[in-house]
Amino acid sequence: MRRYLVIALPYLWLLGLFLVPFLIVLKISLSDLNLSIPPYLPQLDPGAGWEGLKDFFSQLDLENFVFLTEDDLYWKAYLSSLKIAVVATLLTLCVGYPVAYGMARAPSEWRPTLMMLVILPFWTSFLIRVYSWMGILSTEGFLNQFLLWAGIISEPLIIMNTTKAVYIGIVYTYLPFMILPIYAALEKMDESLLEAAEDLGCSRLQAFWLVTFPLSKSGIIAGCFLVFIPSIGEFVIPSLLGGSDTLMIGKVLWEEFFNNRDWPVASAVAVVLLAILVIPIILFQRNEQKQREAEG
Amino acid sequence: MKRFSWFNLTSLTLGFAFLYLPMLILVIYSFNESKLVTVWAGFSTKWYGELMQNEAFLDAAWVTLRVAVISSTLATVLGTMAAHVMVRGGRFFGRTLFSGMIYAPLVMPEVITGLSLLLLFIGIGLDRGVVTIVLAHTTFAMCYVSVVVSSRLVSFDKSLEEAALDLGCTPFQAFRLVTLPIIMPAVVSGWLLAFTLSLDDLVIASFTAGPSATTLPIKIFSSVRLGVSPEINALSTIMISIVAIGVITASIISKRNIARAEADARAAERT
Numbered sequence: 341m342r343r344y345l346v347i348a349l350p351y352l353w354l355l356g357l358f359l360v361p362f363l364i365v366l367k368i369s370l371s372d373l374n375l376s377i378p379p380y381l382p383q384l385d386p387g388a389g390w391e392g393l394k395d396f397f398s399q400l401d402l403e404n405f406v407f408l409t410e411d412d413l414y415w416k417a418y419l420s421s422l423k424i425a426v427v428a429t430l431l432t433l434c435v436g437y438p439v440a441y442g443m444a445r446a447p448s449e450w451r452p453t454l455m456m457l458v459i460l461p462f463w464t465s466f467l468i469r470v471y472s473w474m475g476i477l478s479t480e481g482f483l484n485q486f487l488l489w490a491g492i493i494s495e496p497l498i499i500m501n502t503t504k505a506v507y508i509g510i511v512y513t514y515l516p517f518m519i520l521p522i523y524a525a526l527e528k529m530d531e532s533l534l535e536a537a538e539d540l541g542c543s544r545l546q547a548f549w550l551v552t553f554p555l556s557k558s559g560i561i562a563g564c565f566l567v568f569i570p571s572i573g574e575f576v577i578p579s580l581l582g583g584s585d586t587l588m589i590g591k592v593l594w595e596e597f598f599n600n601r602d603w604p605v606a607s608a609v610a611v612v613l614l615a616i617l618v619i620p621i622i623l624f625q626r627n628e629q630k631q632r633e634a635e636g
Numbered sequence: 637m638k639r640f641s642w643f644n645l646t647s648l649t650l651g652f653a654f655l656y657l658p659m660l661i662l663v664i665y666s667f668n669e670s671k672l673v674t675v676w677a678g679f680s681t682k683w684y685g686e687l688m689q690n691e692a693f694l695d696a697a698w699v700t701l702r703v704a705v706i707s708s709t710l711a712t713v714l715g716t717m718a719a720h721v722m723v724r725g726g727r728f729f730g731r732t733l734f735s736g737m738i739y740a741p742l743v744m745p746e747v748i749t750g751l752s753l754l755l756l757f758i759g760i761g762l763d764r765g766v767v768t769i770v771l772a773h774t775t776f777a778m779c780y781v782s783v784v785v786s787s788r789l790v791s792f793d794k795s796l797e798e799a800a801l802d803l804g805c806t807p808f809q810a811f812r813l814v815t816l817p818i819i820m821p822a823v824v825s826g827w828l829l830a831f832t833l834s835l836d837d838l839v840i841a842s843f844t845a846g847p848s849a850t851t852l853p854i855k856i857f858s859s860v861r862l863g864v865s866p867e868i869n870a871l872s873t874i875m876i877s878i879v880a881i882g883v884i885t886a887s888i889i890s891k892r893n894i895a896r897a898e899a900d901a902r903a904a905e906r907t
Contacts, residue, residue: 364755457655464879468659476661568806
């Protein structure tokens, strides 16, 4: 009896607060906007019985999805989210790989401290970490003050409220997600392999490309997905650091819901966003599974 | 003894400078006298004083703390149960759906989770406030807890539980007396993770909070949208120091525990 309770409690919780809400989103995405409370049609009337149910389903349609393809704001936002996520992921890889490499090759008594230093920002508020860049990137901010003082530039750079600032924000906040899996892969590596490669006549750079890099591939793939997947739907970074020209779908959904109060379109945006995310998520899971099989 | 090579030292220095400089600047400039946040005008703690006078921030902080404590505790209980079901539950109806519902919220964009929960709460006519934020945070945090706890459950010896059952424990007793003490570190880190996720969350809270309850991230977000302010710098400094102290203490304690366990093991070997 108790066993069933242990299963039923988390099961019902997730059904009620995860699956059912999602089905509601799906249903509203097929509904029409209506000026009432709640602002959509049709409403399911349980009192009307079978006829009511049939009537309810006959009123659902794909109109909102057609609307998403017609108005170029939406598909532009999807494409630009994908582009920003891809570029930011590659940038994070370029910044993160040397750090992970340095950590894995550091003296072993240093590694736990370095690990803690990478994890520490992860525990710090995401919002505050994004906010900390607002003072740095603005026109009279610290970066411009420094560059002007150093004589590198003669006019302040405009970074704040552009897509560049969004890239910096994503790289900064998701860097630990990139470093940790790459570090884990590099740390497991047997360093005598490198010695063997050098004995066999590789230069150090060749040894890196032919031995170290392929062996860290699983970590690179995992890190890239861990950065890519959350950046697509990102809301906080584009709305604080980005400008009016930065189109990201998370922001579009937010504005559609809160500013335009168009619930059916916001729901349709959410459904399409999820459909886009399914592919990278499945690929990520495959990679993890392969990894586990290789280890087990 | 291995030493740092110059290349590794440079990449580590640059990497950690990138990670820590922005926060360091924030902390330093929270003690700035001037209202202009990028111009240094002398040391002062006046922004901390003003923060303490700001009723709206204090109220929001209190709401946030209550939500975080309640939701992380609920999430730990539910998440530990879910982990136990996943690892030890055997086969039952809808197992695939169950594990799908555990993993999906981890990759679900926050805007979608928030939107769907809000539509549910409106659909069932639940007034938005502290209760709805707690429900929302518990739901996504329990998935994180269950992932942390199940990784610990997988690695521990199942025969210990079986021995307890053979010796006459009920399944619940076996869990309480044998399993729980062993997985305790994972349960604690699950709770901490749930707690910080709840403290930190802006998007889901914005969807599920009503006019009666505002959390600190919502308050911070609405005021930083207008630009950098010294009061927010002071608030950020307080939050950063709490986290730093917490994480450093936790790592010192765990280091000590490991050292003690090693010493015990050595002592046991000698006898």
